[in-house]
Amino acid sequence: MAEKYPVLQNAESFFMEGGDIGVLVQHGFTGTTQSMRFLGEFLAQVGFTVYAPRLKGHGTHYEDMEATSYEDWIASAEEGYQKLKAACREVFVVGLSMGGTIALHLAEEYPDIAGIMLINAAVRVKNFEPLAKETTRYLDAIGSDIKAPDVAELAYSKTPVASVKQFLTFKDIVASRLSAVTCPTLVLVSREDHVVPPEDSDYILAHITSELKEKVVLENSYHVATLDNDKELIARQCAAFISEINQMKTKS
Known part of the structure; x- marks a missing residue:
């Protein structure tokens, strides 16, 4: 089904051409690429090819989101992954919140993904079930959980209950298959998060079977950490992680 509303300014997909290593940069539930632009631009500046797809039903109006399914969101991300795969020697995936859930899904489906970086990823979110x-029909917004003053996330003002149900189904599927994730994994988790419990990140680390898995605790950010006080730290950590994996491959 076609979207009824135009794409909001700063919510568009963005592509930045760099070297032969691609990074898929994935926003979260009810959010937009605006939350990932700083990270995407940083990764492009250090030489990676970056693509941040807008998930279908996102970045327009919450009525558009209500009409989409989790399969639509997966399709948007997979199309982005295939675009990078066609242009790059290898592809990494970084995702915020449900973007992290999508990164896990992609790692489960495509074992050739070079590595994933998860920022406050959601796989249990027991607080969402009620x-x-x-x-x-609609709930209050869940966006803009940000510690830094005067910073706002471009996200929907309402959350469709139908979309919450879709997300819960999706995260359960991903959580049930975590053992299929074998690629190098970097988990970045805010110590204080009012949307996704930090325990979700520990659950991921305990259930994926990656030989290389690292955890970084973000001390000064809430849920939308890519727009928060730790955004530079996140960008540096992600760039260093990608470089570390590539150096390991070169030596082997």
């Missing part, structure tokens, strides 16, 4: 039982 939301799916709400009888109203």
Whole structure:
């Protein structure tokens, strides 16, 4: 189904051509590529080819999101992955929140992914389950959980209950297959997060079977950490992780 509303300014997909290593940069549930632009630009500046796809139903109006399914969101991300794979020698994936859930899904489906970087990724979010039982059509916004003052996430003002149900189904599927994730994994998790419990990141680390897995705790950011006080730290950590993996491959 076609989207009924135009794409919001700063919510568009963006592509930045660099070297032969690609990085898929994936935004989260009800969010937009605006939350990932700083990270994407940093990775492009250090020489990577970056693509940040806008998930279908996102970045327009919450009525568009309500009409989409988790399969639509996966399709948007997979199309982005295939675009990078066609242009680059290898591809890494970095995702925020549900973008991290999508990164895990891609790693489960495509074992040739070089590595994933998860920022406050969601796989359990027990706090979301009561939301799916709400009888109203729309809930209040869940975006802009940011510690830094005067910073706002470009995200929907309402959250469709139908979309919450889709997300819960998707995260359960991904969580049930975590053992299929074998690629190098960097987990970045905010110590204080009012959207996704930090315990989700520990659950991921405990259930993936990657030989190389690292955890970085973000001390000064809430959920949308890519726009928060630790955004530079995240960017540096992701760039260093990609370089580390590539150096290991070169030596082997």
